[in-house]
Amino acid sequence: MQSWFFTEDAYPYLPEADTYESIRVNLPNKYYDPDKGADLYHMYLDLWCAADELGLEVMVNEHHQTATCVVPAAPIMLGILARQTKRARLLILGNPIANRSQPLRVAEEMAMIDVISRGRLECGFVRSVPYEAAPANVLPFRGMQRLWEAHDMIVKAWTTHDGPFSFEGRWFHARQINIWPRPYQQPHPPIWITVGSGRSTVPVAQHKYTGAVFLAGYPRIREIYDGYRTAYRTAHSQEAPLDRLAYAALVYVGENAQQARVGAEKVLWYMTSNKVPQHWSNPPGYHPPAIAAQIMRGTRGGAGVPLAPRLDEQMARGNVFAGTPDQVFAQIKNFWEYAGGFGHLLMMGQAGFLTYAETLTSMRLFTQEVYPRLQELTASCDSESLQALRACQPDKEFADLGAFGVEFVR
């Protein structure tokens, strides 16, 4: 199992949450102190460099107009890391290409990063979370169609080497496409796409791309991964390799249970800080009408108050893995078997006020004491034995938390 270190680069020094309407979209940037921001950027870059040295892979992402993630241009972060890291794979998850006006810019940026890093890029494409609609000024309706059209244009730009071609689609147009540089990896860097339902995995599996799932936990993971595996089998008449599936969770490893709990509570800031009112979390066309109606009614998330997830509950749901190395290994192993296996663990290892030192402690413990056992676990299983392990665990039942299904599963 490959493990990836990830932080959203939050700016956590905010006024009391009851003094603002939303942490996203319209929180005035007068609350952002560029001096503190500079320190944070360097701390986050140092953490990624440490991950590289420790033997973890590197993952970055981007959001816009939000204190939860002050990376509105992930390729800039990845460009720095392409030069400063030595060995780690560099995953961007991802480029919000449904919201970009010109996908060719993405094709160019990604090709540059791939060349500078000498072929270490893993290129993710995402539809984006609902609160990205307003900053991008892009209607989320038909977002997946836009994503796949942009994808087609980018892949063709990466793989065409004999001079210009034209692409005049429904949404994206260019008549003389001939990018320089072309990617380092041939025919192109590995592609990842985020998935949030069984149905959404179908085109991802058909392309043999890695499907990444965020915080779906025990309640949703089987539906989504089974969707992928079935679609893969249907399209390619073989089992999906483990490395085609990825799972993102919050992770904190401590030297003892007490230290781990303190660290995990800090990482949970990612969830507790996400105060977003319904006009940002429910833009027209993001959710189908039946789901949007539930949000409008206030029976499902997006009510304008911070989510109040409890650590124990989030751990039980498989959204947070936290504890001593033994405990964290046991938690991941159990979830991995329940899910029927996956090849990538995307670890949000830092959030909110978790310090550099606290983050590094967790990363070290993970790398030294958990990671080798996870590698062993993955190597010891084939798809048959995995299915047998999975069958040992009946489907778990959870109360519907609503908001989490909508806000985080994507």
Place this chain on the structure above:
Amino acid sequence: MQAGVNTIAIQGIDLQVVRQGAGRPLLLLHGGDGPQGLAPFLTRLAVRFEVIAPMHPGFAGTAIPEHFDTLEDLVYLYLDLLDVLDLHEVILMGMSMGGWVAVEIAVRNTSRLSQIILVDAVGIKPGDRDTRDIVDIFGLPAPEVAKLLFHDPAQAPSLATMTDEQVTRLAGDRIAHAMYTWEPYMHNPKLQYWLHRINVPTLLLWGASDGVVPVAYAEAYRQMIPGATLVVIPEAGHLPHIEQPDLVLQHVLAFVAR
């Protein structure tokens, strides 16, 4: 299908059209709030006119055609509808977004039209690039939007009294509304250069308390449409046909009798 609703096949779309009443033909185009709120006023109009009221595809639970993505798709759909029904001397009346559709139809072809009535219509952008001429209704909490839409916000439909089916339909309406109006937001930058082509009498009816597109916007519209008249309806917001139906009807009748 409700009584009086016809299905008319145009461009491969099963367009749902309410046809009610007898008299001069009046093509009635609902706004972004959907056809439901307009129904009582439609019934009043049907006493004097043959009302033809299509449901914009995507509203009221109807499907959004795969090839639709802009307001212009509606414009050509209704130009086709006028031809298919072979209507003449039509009174074209549109509310809010429907008013914008009416104007876009008129700048293309007025040969089947006799008069145009625009009720709190959007479609132009009179201010400069830094002026928010039209409130961003997709970027505000629903109760605030209701306050801006109504002179008396107590008139606003309440989700609490709606069935799940009705709220789901409302959510569907909101998707269609956004698809037709998202960018450029609620306007066509070219429209003001085409308005001189409107050569039939035009009446602008406007709620005095419209908080979404205020009366100053109506005045700008009036100046751009040759010979247009503006009548401001007191104690009404963006939907005067809901808040002051008697007064709106009275002005419609007086205008078409001229």
